[in-house]
Amino acid sequence: MNVHRNQRVGILFALPWIIGFLIFLAFPLVSSLYYSFTSFSVLRPPIWIGLENYRELLTDTVFRTSLANTLVFTAASVPLATTVAIILALLLNTKVKGMAFYRTIFYIPSLVPMVALGVLWLWVFNGQYGLLNQGLGKLGLPEPAWLSDPAWSKWTLVIISIWGTGNAMVIYLAGLQDVPQSLYEAAELDGAKTLSKTRHVTIPMISPVILFNVVMSIIGSLQTFALPYVMFPGGAPARSTYFFSMYLYDNAFLYQRMGYASAMGWVMFAITLALTMLALKASSRHVHYEGG
Amino acid sequence: MTADPNVSRPEVPVRAGRPNRARRSRQFRILATHATLMALSLLFLMPLLWMMSTALKPTDQTMADPPVWIPNPVQWGNFSEAFSYSAKDLGYTPFLVYGQNTLFVTILAVIGAVTSNALVAYSFARIEWRGRDLLFALTLATMMVPGPVLMVPLYALFKEFGWIGTFRPLWIPAFFGSAFNIFLLRQFLRTIPMELTEAAKIDGASEWTTFSAVILPLARPALSVVALFTFMWAWNDFMGPLLYLTDQRTFTLSMGLQFFQSQHTGTPWNLLMAASLIVILPVLVVFFFAQRVFIEGIATTGLK
Numbered sequence: 039m040n041v042h043r044n045q046r047v048g049i050l051f052a053l054p055w056i057i058g059f060l061i062f063l064a065f066p067l068v069s070s071l072y073y074s075f076t077s078f079s080v081l082r083p084p085i086w087i088g089l090e091n092y093r094e095l096l097t098d099t100v101f102r103t104s105l106a107n108t109l110v111f112t113a114a115s116v117p118l119a120t121t122v123a124i125i126l127a128l129l130l131n132t133k134v135k136g137m138a139f140y141r142t143i144f145y146i147p148s149l150v151p152m153v154a155l156g157v158l159w160l161w162v163f164n165g166q167y168g169l170l171n172q173g174l175g176k177l178g179l180p181e182p183a184w185l186s187d188p189a190w191s192k193w194t195l196v197i198i199s200i201w202g203t204g205n206a207m208v209i210y211l212a213g214l215q216d217v218p219q220s221l222y223e224a225a226e227l228d229g230a231k232t233l234s235k236t237r238h239v240t241i242p243m244i245s246p247v248i249l250f251n252v253v254m255s256i257i258g259s260l261q262t263f264a265l266p267y268v269m270f271p272g273g274a275p276a277r278s279t280y281f282f283s284m285y286l287y288d289n290a291f292l293y294q295r296m297g298y299a300s301a302m303g304w305v306m307f308a309i310t311l312a313l314t315m316l317a318l319k320a321s322s323r324h325v326h327y328e329g330g
Numbered sequence: 331m332t333a334d335p336n337v338s339r340p341e342v343p344v345r346a347g348r349p350n351r352a353r354r355s356r357q358f359r360i361l362a363t364h365a366t367l368m369a370l371s372l373l374f375l376m377p378l379l380w381m382m383s384t385a386l387k388p389t390d391q392t393m394a395d396p397p398v399w400i401p402n403p404v405q406w407g408n409f410s411e412a413f414s415y416s417a418k419d420l421g422y423t424p425f426l427v428y429g430q431n432t433l434f435v436t437i438l439a440v441i442g443a444v445t446s447n448a449l450v451a452y453s454f455a456r457i458e459w460r461g462r463d464l465l466f467a468l469t470l471a472t473m474m475v476p477g478p479v480l481m482v483p484l485y486a487l488f489k490e491f492g493w494i495g496t497f498r499p500l501w502i503p504a505f506f507g508s509a510f511n512i513f514l515l516r517q518f519l520r521t522i523p524m525e526l527t528e529a530a531k532i533d534g535a536s537e538w539t540t541f542s543a544v545i546l547p548l549a550r551p552a553l554s555v556v557a558l559f560t561f562m563w564a565w566n567d568f569m570g571p572l573l574y575l576t577d578q579r580t581f582t583l584s585m586g587l588q589f590f591q592s593q594h595t596g597t598p599w600n601l602l603m604a605a606s607l608i609v610i611l612p613v614l615v616v617f618f619f620a621q622r623v624f625i626e627g628i629a630t631t632g633l634k
Contacts, residue, residue, distance in 0.1 A: 047537045048459030055450040055469070058506020063472055066483035073482060080489060126370070134363050142621065143371045146378065149613050151566035153584040154606040157591050158381050161599055167393040169380050176396075201374065205628060212629030261476050264568040268588055283478045291573070296482045303479035310476050 074301040079294035091301035101302070103277050104285040111192055111281070112259040115199040120252055123203040127210035128236065141211065145204035156268030159198050160185065185269070188278035195266060195279065199259075206251050213247035214240065245325040253317050257310055263287070282306060385409070385603035392599045405600070412604040415590065420578070425608055427579060428586035435500045435582060436564040442504035443511055443560040444553055450507045451515030452541050456527060466516070469509045477569070485573055495576040500567070504560065511556045518552035519545065555627030558620055565613060583609045 049056070074091055076084035095101050126144055130137050150158070162169050163184035171181040182190045217240060225235050241248075263283040266273065273280020282302070290299035379399075384392055385408055387401040413425045453459075454466050488499045522545065530540045546553075571585040581589060587609050591602060617624060 044457055045459045048453050048457035048462060051449045051453035051457060051537070051541070052462075052465070053449075054446040054505065055507035055512060056465070058446070058503065058508075059465075059469070059472070061487075062484070062503050062506060063475070063480070066480045066487060067475065069486070070479055070483040073486075080486070129363060129367055129370075132360075132363050134360060134367065136367075140367050140371060141625065144374055145625070146614070146617075147374060149562070149617055150378075150610055151568075151584050151613065153568050153588045153591075154609045157587065157602055157606045158377055160591075161384065161603065162377050162380060167395075167599075169376070169397060172395060172397050201377070208625055208628045257474070257476065261478055263478075267568075268591065271592070286478050286481065290482050290485070296486070300479075300482045303476070303481065306476050307479050310474065314474065 070300045070303055073297050074304050076297040077295075078297040078300075080296065081294065084297060087297070091298045092305075094298065095301060095305065100277070100280070100285060104273070104280050104282045105305075107192065107273075107278065107280055108260060108262065108282040111195060111262065112256060114192070115196045116252060116255045116259055118196060119200050119203040119255065120206065120248070122200050123206035123251075124210055124248070126203070126207045127214055128240070130207075130211055131214040141208065144207055148202045148204040150202075152264035153268050155198065155202070156265050159194070160269055163194055186275050188276040191270060191275055191278045195262075195269075198265065206255065209247060209251060210244060213244040217243045242324075242326040245321070246327055249317065249321050249325050253314055256313050256317065260306060260310055260313070381603045381606060384600055385607050387600050389598060389600055408600050408604040409608070412590075412601040413608065415601070422579070424578070424581075424586060424590075425583070425605065428581050428583045429608075431497070431580055432565060432582040432584075435497050436561055438497075438501035439504040439564040440557050440560045442501060442506075443508065444557050446505050446507040447511040447515050447556055448546065448549065448553060449541075450512050451519055452545060454512065455516045455519035456522075456524070456545070457537065469512055472509045473513075481569075481573070488574060494574055495580070496574075497580065499574040500564070500570050500582075504564075511559070515549070515552050515556060519549060522548055551623065551626075554620070554623045558616070558624055558627060561616065562613065 073084055075086060075088055077087050077090075078084035130140055130144075134140075163171075165171060165181070165183040165185060168184070170184070174181050184190050184194045221239050221243070222235060225239050230238065261283055262281050266279045266281050267284060267287075270279040273284055283306075286299050286302045286306070289295045289302065380397075383399050383401060386404045386406065387398065387408075388403070388405050391398045391401060414423045415425075417423045454462060454469075484499070485494075488494055491498070493499050493502075527540045527544055530544050531537075535543070566584060567582070568584045568588065571582045572588075575581055575585060578586075578589065587605055590605055594602060
């Protein structure tokens, strides 16, 4: 009787999500898989073409460029932003006065809406009048054309991703504060200095947090869209900033090739899963979970 | 002799004989940490300070070499000019309308997210029913689905519903929960002792009363985290408005800013910066009032 009542009430409370899950997730996911085997635009119904979309992806050079751009960006920005976030968190965890103040400052950039972020950095990176190049010029350093030179444009985005790393920093900082003080004291008794304490106590203790964050940032980086869309329309210069999501978006809404775009979506899903598995596997020996 | 209170804890062996040197290197290290943090803070704040400075400059000073940091005169008019650019042609003040639209979508999304996720998380955390754990595992798995996979089918679905060109795709889904928020709330609700609600139920309280009178008040910190995250997400969302909004009159601030920027490529940087600040400022204000909730919320979501 009680069990029955629980069953009914439980489902009733979960009903919004059950409906939402079915309508806004499960159904779209299944239909996207179906669309990926069709030729389809909003104007006419889907026509089954089997594996044609996937076959075309294999020979599509723009697809290859967009995939390479995305992977290069992810490979550069995730390690760099993670390292900076951990270093900032370590610096803030030294019990210096004003920790909350600095934490706020490092966090603020990650609050800025993507579009405003793009506009702001267009101005800072402006080749002629930008603050950055004026500064570099003063120091007698080369002044790259950050926005119009294909060799630099991707790095522009990497630098911005480092600037926005405050979110991760806050998470690391919380992880650091959970490391039991007794471990440090034990290490000190063994004569460990700051650096070796960091290497042998701190990093292993926060390794699960690092893993979680790295996986989340890989997933996020693979989907990068708004920033390059605002800063580099069409992936200019020379498609050097044309990302996977941008090509997917253009296929769906510019070229009206929604079946093809859906196939791209599934390739992205597969890559996301593969990279996540890789990260989990590669880290399994290094990540330390308390209590086994 | 030199009793340094900082190094006199008994369990830490003081490097004997050189307390002065130890203290000096300690002070040096604190100083170095502060200097590094200060320099880094400046580096992190510089772009934003430059944005504010540019937003208040007369046009000819924006491109001055060497750069002018303190505008002279301070041109507050840039804000009103950016705010109401081409208002005459349009017949309305664009950034005012964008702001209203954004506020409308954001408020509805926040209400939807808080109510729906609270209900669902309560079911997952505190009611035992068959299939619950399976559904919860499935819910977690959906966090792996990249947004772009759903771009086309959601567009097709919303088109079927007749929602394209309306605000509905931007807020109605919020009323049906989201995996991330459900997870966050469920973890919090599980930390509330079961005895608390069991006692209420023995006294004859219904599940609904238990939820609304016992659990909801206790869950307020976690609910404010959900509210804040949803606020940020809805306020900053660019992809959604880009996909579903078709008329300039319905644009949100992010969308409107991008539109404004694409129309003024390269020229009036002071106006562009002023417009960007209009978009950023509300977020910063909310952050300053709710800083604690925010930081703690982010900190806890990264763990476990």
